[in-house]
Amino acid sequence: MRLPARQEAPVGDSSERDPPVTPLHLDLPLTVSPAIVSPTRRLVEAKLAPALDDEDAVFRVAMTAHELLENAAKYASDGKARLEVDISPRGDDAIVRVVVTNNSTQEHIDHLGTCYAEMNAETDAMAHYFALMRRNAKAGSLSRLGLARVRAEGEMDIEVDIKGEEVKIVASGIVVR
16 A cells, blocks of 8 residues: 655644654663663663654753663662653653662762762853863773763753762753754
8 A cells, every 4th residue: 555645734734843742751770780771772762752753852862861871880889770761741842851860889979979060060061061071081081971961962951869879860851842
């Protein structure tokens, strides 16, 4: 069976608008390791694609999940983490929230606090990200860029909530369609 060619919609026709954002809630408790990060990202991308129907938005949200999970894989003291992804429609846009929660050591929590404070002191997310890349290149290191990348490339706001050994990183933003 062959479908007829798609016809151009007349100006002002409602069929020309983007399809509505589909709500989405993923809640994945995981045993984290570097080997699980990429397959989990692909799962997130597969779930996001029909919900957002926007390749750039899917990339930014999946990259955010990837970076946060990569941090959990490196720094979770018990090898466990929880990934939550929420997409909530807001008019023609969507509110996106990616949360990763894990337990960590006090040493990492202290370093995270320092990185977070430094990041928040900078108003230009992209300039801060590039400055970190230059600094790491001089030091011969490419680590500790994840949160800055999420903030700059993912266009997300970052919140860090620490309760004892539990670290919860929340990345949130608005997908404009």
